[in-house]
Amino acid sequence: MSTDQINKQEPVQDPGLEPYVERYTDSDPAVGRRAYRQILTLFGLVPLLAVAFVVLYFAVPHDDAVKFGPLHASALHIALGATAGFAILFIGLGSIHWAKQIMGDHEIAEERHPANSSDEDRQELAKVWKQGAEESGLGRRKLIGFAAAGAIGALALPAVVSLADLGPKPGKGMRRATIERTIWTEGTRLVNDVTYTPIKASEMEIGQLVNAEPENLKDLQSEDFQRQKAKAAIIIVRMDPDSIKIPDSRKDWQVGGILSYSKICTHVGCPISLWEQQTHHLLCPCHQSTFDLGDAGVVVFGPAARSLPQLPITVDKDGYLVARSDFTVPVGPSYFERDSRHDFKKGDN
Structure with missing residues (x-):
């Protein structure tokens, strides 16, 4: 079948390839050298921007701001975004300029082939790959390859510095000084966690549950306030002293059946306050972990692996409930590094 016969059967005739026009970089060596220098310049700027990113990361104060009329933005964020953004932009521009002006410039056309590749196709691919490598110009202009590799590799520097500075390393000493206190x-x-009203022991009724926080929380601001509020949240319950079990080691942790526990579930840290007065059970709404507040907060159901931490309390001279100390065990969800030997377990008296 001739080409004319094939074209008559197709809805759109094959237009073929347009006449080839030689590039300026191929026809004029001076233009080619200029493009070569431009590519090297674009790639060469990337390591400088990567170093600038690291310097600005530590040099620009976190609270500095840049104002745009009524708007303002973090100076550090703008500096980091500009250096990282331009570094990535220059890699892209350099790669495009390299492909358009230096790499081989010829057009090819081939028939469609089946999805699976034959041995001949794979051999041909290897041949084309080798040909493409030769046409990339790296054989004659090796600095482009080194410049591109250096530019891409330099971007790892800001990433490493940023990741390394995400926060303090969670060693045992750091945990004891931060999240475990x-x-x-x-x-x-x-x-009271809403009104900040002090709570008198004499005003609490049997069966009552109160969500509470430490009074000194109101002296904190911003992030520190949120962080400490999340860790220090508690519940206060009053039960009939004759209906609960108080370990000998915790006799002075309660006031007439008034006990205080952490509000944070020891499973994954959900806030809990679903209180069942008759059974003295506290239920976590997230995964149904259930704690017996009438038996030192031990787990009676669910995935939680630790008893609910209890806050030692007493009363001051005015009859208001006050803490005797901080929690004796870390609050919050369990994790594999945590030493839970001092958590109360059922039967420990």
């Missing part, structure tokens, strides 16, 4: 201290009053 709260702002509860001896003599700190227990206050």
Whole structure:
């Protein structure tokens, strides 16, 4: 079948290839050299921007701002975004300029082939790959390859610095000084978590549950306030002293059947306050972990692996509930590094 016969059977005739027009970089060596220098310049700027990113990361104060009329933005974010953004942009521009002006410039056409590749096709691919490598110009202009590799590799520097500075390394000492302690201290009053009203022991009724926080929380601001509020949240319950079990080691942790526990589930950290007065059980709404507040907060159901931490409390001279100390065990969800030997378990008296 002739080409004319094939074209008559197709809805659109094959237009063929347009006449080839030689590039300026191929016809004029001076233009080619200029394009070569431009590519090297674009790739060469990337390591400088990567170093600038790291310098600005540590040099620009986190609270500095840049104003745009009524708007303002973090100076650090703008600096980091500009350096990282231009570095990536220059890699892209350099790669495009390289492909359009230096690499081989010829057009090819081939018939469609089946999805699976034959041995001949794979051999042909290897041949084309080798030909493409030769046409990339790296054989004559090797610095482009080194410049491109250096530019891409330099981008790892800002990434490594940023990831390394995400926060303090969570070693045992750091955990003990941060996430494993709260702002509860001896003599700190227990206050309502909404109104910050101090809570009198004499005003609590049997069966009542109160959501509370430490009184010194209101002196904190911003991120520190949110962080400490999340860790120090508690519940206060009053039960009939004759209906609960109080371990000998915790006799002075309660006031007439009033006990205080962490509000944070020891499974994955959900806030809990679903209180069942008759059974003295506290249920976590996330995964149904259930704690017996009438038996030192032990787990009676669900995935939680640790008892609910109990806050030692007493009353001050005015009759208000105050903490005797911080929690004696870390609050919050369990994790594999945590030493839970001091958590209360059922039967420990």
